[in-house]
Amino acid sequence: MEKKATEKAVKRDMIAAGKAISTSRSAALGDSDSPTIICVGISDSTKRATENRKKAMKSLRRALKPQTSVHQRDELVAIDLYRATGFERVRLIHEGVPATNLELIARKMAIPKERLYQTLSLHRSSVDRKIRNNDVLSPEQSERVIGLERLIGQVAVMVEQSGNPEGFDPDRWVGDWLERPNPALDGAKPVDFMDTMEGREIVSTLLAQSHSGAYA
Numbered sequence: 001m002e003k004k005a006t007e008k009a010v011k012r013d014m015i016a017a018g019k020a021i022s023t024s025r026s027a028a029l030g031d032s033d034s035p036t037i038i039c040v041g042i043s044d045s046t047k048r049a050t051e052n053r054k055k056a057m058k059s060l061r062r063a064l065k066p067q068t069s070v071h072q073r074d075e076l077v078a079i080d081l082y083r084a085t086g087f088e089r090v091r092l093i094h095e096g097v098p099a100t101n102l103e104l105i106a107r108k109m110a111i112p113k114e115r116l117y118q119t120l121s122l123h124r125s126s127v128d129r130k131i132r133n134n135d136v137l138s139p140e141q142s143e144r145v146i147g148l149e150r151l152i153g154q155v156a157v158m159v160e161q162s163g164n165p166e167g168f169d170p171d172r173w174v175g176d177w178l179e180r181p182n183p184a185l186d187g188a189k190p191v192d193f194m195d196t197m198e199g200r201e202i203v204s205t206l207l208a209q210s211h212s213g214a215y216a
Contacts, residue, residue, distance in 0.1 A: 082153030
């Protein structure tokens with residue numbers, strides 16, 4: 001009797017295991033209603049995420065065009081560049097930033113255009129020629145410009161998260177803060193680090209570390 005009971009238990013386990021395997025295969029092949037819904041949900045979610053990223057890229061490209069207004073640049077460029085993926089920023093760098101955007105950036109940061117050129121180690125004659133010809137910057141120059149805008153976006157997001165963004169101008173704040181000697185940099189100015197990718201990472205990290213109380 002005990003042997004038969006054991007055999008029955010084994011059979012029940014085998015049947016249950018077989019059903020589990022069958023259900024798993026049905027889910028993979030879409031044969032079961034419930035698993036199919038789950039698969040479709042995941043697929044739809046992935047599609048929505050992809051579509052949202054494509055829309056973000058379109059917004060960034062549109063905002064980077066020379067005719068974009070200063071207000072639109074605030075909304076579409078700095079914050080979006082900060083939140084964009086590295087892959088998306090690389091694509092924009094390769095496409096090239098319109099040289100005329102430098103004039104808008106200098107105006108928003110309230111600094112002379114020549115000072116902006118110095119900050120990003122851009123050759124004035126080359127950039128001015130590209131501005132006159134409505135040309136785009138080289139990938140190397142574009143990377144520096146996008147790096148600066150990304151930094152402005154970082155500050156904008158930090159202040160936004162603090163809950164008190166009203167009246168705050170991230171462009172002007174960054175333009176002023178970059179020129180201040182900083183003890184964390186052994187008394188050097190953050191602006192002196194903005195001409196290299198490694199230097200901009202140092203400045204970005206410094207901003208993140210000094211988040212609390214930095215805007216008092």
